[in-house]
Every structure is written in structure tokens, then in C-alpha cells.
Amino acid sequence: MPERIIVPFGPQHPVLPEPIHLDLVLEDEKVVEAIPSIGYIHRGLEQLVQKREYTEYVYVAERICGICSFIHALCYSQGVEHIMDIEVPDRARYLRTIWSECSRLHSHLLWLGLFADSMGFENLFMRSWQLRESVLDVLEDTTGGRVIQGTCKVGGVRRDIGQEKLDEMHRELDPFEQKCRDLGDVFLNDETVKYRLQGLGIVGKDEAYALGAVGPTARASGVPVDIRETGYAAYGDIGFKPVVETAGDCYARCAVRVKEVYASIDIIRRAIEEMPEGPIDVKVKGTPDGEYFSRAEQPRGEVVHYLRGDGSKHLARARIRTPTLANIPMLVKMLPGAQLADVPVVVLSIDPCISCTER
Amino acid sequence: MSTMAFLKRSPWILHYDASSCNGCDIEVLACLTPLYDVERFGIINTGNPKHADILLITGGINAQNREVVENIYEQIPEPKVVIAVGACAATGGVFRECYNIVGGIDKVIPVDVYVPGCAARPEQIIDGVVKALGILEEKRGKMAGAARTKEEARHAEQAGEST
Numbered sequence: 001m002p003e004r005i006i007v008p009f010g011p012q013h014p015v016l017p018e019p020i021h022l023d024l025v026l027e028d029e030k031v032v033e034a035i036p037s038i039g040y041i042h043r044g045l046e047q048l049v050q051k052r053e054y055t056e057y058v059y060v061a062e063r064i065c066g067i068c069s070f071i072h073a074l075c076y077s078q079g080v081e082h083i084m085d086i087e088v089p090d091r092a093r094y095l096r097t098i099w100s101e102c103s104r105l106h107s108h109l110l111w112l113g114l115f116a117d118s119m120g121f122e123n124l125f126m127r128s129w130q131l132r133e134s135v136l137d138v139l140e141d142t143t144g145g146r147v148i149q150g151t152c153k154v155g156g157v158r159r160d161i162g163q164e165k166l167d168e169m170h171r172e173l174d175p176f177e178q179k180c181r182d183l184g185d186v187f188l189n190d191e192t193v194k195y196r197l198q199g200l201g202i203v204g205k206d207e208a209y210a211l212g213a214v215g216p217t218a219r220a221s222g223v224p225v226d227i228r229e230t231g232y233a234a235y236g237d238i239g240f241k242p243v244v245e246t247a248g249d250c251y252a253r254c255a256v257r258v259k260e261v262y263a264s265i266d267i268i269r270r271a272i273e274e275m276p277e278g279p280i281d282v283k284v285k286g287t288p289d290g291e292y293f294s295r296a297e298q299p300r301g302e303v304v305h306y307l308r309g310d311g312s313k314h315l316a317r318a319r320i321r322t323p324t325l326a327n328i329p330m331l332v333k334m335l336p337g338a339q340l341a342d343v344p345v346v347v348l349s350i351d352p353c354i355s356c357t358e359r
Numbered sequence: 360m361s362t363m364a365f366l367k368r369s370p371w372i373l374h375y376d377a378s379s380c381n382g383c384d385i386e387v388l389a390c391l392t393p394l395y396d397v398e399r400f401g402i403i404n405t406g407n408p409k410h411a412d413i414l415l416i417t418g419g420i421n422a423q424n425r426e427v428v429e430n431i432y433e434q435i436p437e438p439k440v441v442i443a444v445g446a447c448a449a450t451g452g453v454f455r456e457c458y459n460i461v462g463g464i465d466k467v468i469p470v471d472v473y474v475p476g477c478a479a480r481p482e483q484i485i486d487g488v489v490k491a492l493g494i495l496e497e498k499r500g501k502m503a504g505a506a507r508t509k510e511e512a513r514h515a516e517q518a519g520e521s522t
Contacts, residue, residue: 009363011424012406012408017374017376017384017388018376018384019376039421039423040421041376041378041379041418041423042378042423042459043378043419043454043457043458043460043461044459047457047458048457050452051456052522056443058409061452062380063380063453063454064380065381065480066379066380066381066384067381067385069380069382125392126393127390129389129393133389133392133393136389146478147382147385147478148382148477149378174488176464199420351379354381355376355380355381
């Protein structure tokens, strides 16, 4: 039997923009066990609800993670709105959908770039991030911020998008989609990419379900879960079908995200076409009293905000379960059997967002 | 290019996320990609502290990260410059009242340049790096000067002994 050695991976590692630590137990070049340890970004944001008013906490919720920022704010706002029985105007629901999908687009393009970088495809990394900049331009134009938008609030949104800008966005969607398809074509059909990804880190459907996987990681294993199907914001009106693959390997996880880029573009297009007229927010009166589990679909999967108010202007408790936390058991399952050189690719294939995970 | 004219060498950057929200980190990465492309100035993002000249650090540092930050700082060879990117890195920002946040990079290691913003924009980050390059050259000059004085003192001493 070959000798076992332990290789530390992280917290500071070139392939990781954020710190996570893994102890990799190796037999020669093969991983037999992976032991994760987290806590490098834990800030204690949940307790901050007791120090910030419930309307102000939206901005803290947005800074749980800089990539999924808008959807965190959305999920929190929806939770408070549900507790307080606030009906959000239609136009605000559509605007929220557009910004959610823009967030998903920039997050997926970001991930595709990092993933390409992890397999050593530097050119593809640069191309993905170049495309991502055009999504950020739209976000900056409509909200004022590139990664932290600050437009979602309890009771609606803070900014409107004018008709002129909506028309311009609609015009630009077609050429943008063509560029995304050219990019996606490399990820889906390039021989070297396939050779690197197919058959790597396989998790089957039943196993993924039992481990409680969420988001693209679960959908790549054939589990059709997508919280957008519950129809929050304007997803119920627009109609939506989750993208599902069945292979359960790194290639399938990549394919799900590439196809979700196309799906997001389609949702934005329809949201712009069906955009209703009207106000963008309602006045919020009173304080939240009650509790609610608010759920939303982030680029990485399902996020849960549990909120409990006791009638004061501060919430009594917030508990945030983020998608990466749910996906780490999948990662621990995927790594054994992989070569040491494939570890970065496998780790990135769940799209780890450590800031989210540790809050 | 005129602001970069004094640049004689290629400064390498080490980026570390010390408990930030990730917003600044993806903006740091965005600096490397085609729209901003700092690599045209010879600035490269490295993963190895021993190769780095500039430590670019984001976030307010938590209890567990503190040791890692100190460790990375010590491993970077002199002369070195530290840039704190974002509001959290300066003061703890929106997280300053959290129980697990130390509050600002300068509580743990000395900082030379502060970049404001939440999240800091790529243009601001590049500005910060340009400012850091000036400080780096200055530090290098001082180190060379100190080494020269030491060398001269040694020569003078030897000369004194021989007579």
C-alpha cells in the first residue's frame, strides 16, 4: 500500500479568490480524502440585525457576498415584505427580475472565466471576463454600482429604468447573446475542455439529492430543483424551466451554467417586453412581527433567509443558509479518486462562494 | 503612460481576501482582464508571497484570518508595500460592529496606501497601485542608501585599521 501524505490546499491559493482550507489526504497522486475547514471570512452578520433597523439591514444583506449581492437583498426584502403583508408593485417585481438575471449573468460569466483559468485555459478566462464587463456596464448604468447595487429595498426598488434604456438593452441583447453562444461553444465543444472535464468528480442523482445539493451542482446531477419555479418576483408571470443535465461530472456542471447564461438572456428579453407601467415602490409603515423562511435562487443555488421580528424596529433573529454551504458535502464526495492536479478544477466546479458560506 | 515613466521594474502583486464580502476581490481580478488590463504595465498577480512586491488586501480581518495575514506579510521580501482596498480594509466598514471583525488591516500589519469605496472601483484600485509603486521605489532607494552608508562605514573602518 502506498504511503499516505497530507497536502494542505489554501487558505491562500492562486486559484482561489477567497480563502478556504482543505486537507487533502493523498496516496501517490490520488486523493483519498478531503477534509475542509472554513471560518476565514466569518464576520457574524446575522447578529447585526439586532443593531441595524430592518430597512437598513438590506444594505448589510447585500454585502454578505459581492457576487450574489442583489439576490441576497431581494431574498431579505421578500422575507420582510411577507411578514409585513406588503404587496410589491408589478413594475418593481419585473425590475427585480431583470437585475437578478443580470447578477446571474455576471456571476456565471465570472465563474466560467475562473473555471477556464483553473484548467489552464487563460485565453478563455480573458474572453469570459471581457463579456462580463458588458453586463457590468448595464448594471452600472441602471443602478450606479458595478458589483454592489443597493437598489433593492423593502417595499420595492429604489430606481426605475427608463423606457429609452430598456429599448437600448433590448437591442443589445441579440449581439450579446451571439457573443455568449460563441463563448459557450468553446466550453461545450472544445476537445481539450471535454478531455479535461468529462468523467471528473461524478456524483449521481440519488447521492446528490441525499447530500442536499442545490443549484447548478444539483441540476448537473439530474435533480431538477430551481427556486425560480416557485414564481417569486416576476418568474411566475414570465414562465421558466430549469436547465438539467444528467452526467453529474464537471463537464455537466459547466454545461448547466453555460445554458443558464442563454436562459437568463431570454428571461431578461421577455421581462423587458412585458414590463408593466406603474409605481416602483410602496410606502412601508409599521414594524415586522412574525417569522418567515424566504427563499430565492442565486447563481449558486437556493439561498434561505429565516427572519423573525418581534414588533420592534430591529429583527430578533436572522439565519442565512447559503448555497455553497449546502454544496460543500458534494465537494467532499467528489474529491476522492481525483488526481492532485485536478483538485482546483473539482473545487471550482461547485462554484464556491466562501463569503456567502461564512457570512 | 507618463505617470508610469518612473517605473523601472515589473511589480508583482499578491492579492489576499481577509474577510471581505468578495465585491472588492472580483474588482481586483477585473483589473487584470481585457478592459483594464494592468498586465500591460508589467503588473502581474502572483500566488506566491516570496515573488511579490505589493500585498493587496481586502476586508476587515477576522480572528482566524489574522494569523494568515501576518504570515503572508512576513513572507514577502523587503521592500514591500501594503494596499488596503475598500472601506472594510480601512476601518471595518459596514461590518465594523460585527463581533468577529478586528476592524481594518492597519490593526494587524502596517498599511501604506488606502483605497476607498464599497466596493472599490477598478480605476481606484489601479490608482492605488500606481501610488504604491512610487512608495515602493522610495523604499527601495532608502534601502540602497542604507546599504551604501553601511558599506562606506565598513570601508572607512578597514582603512582606519590598516593605517
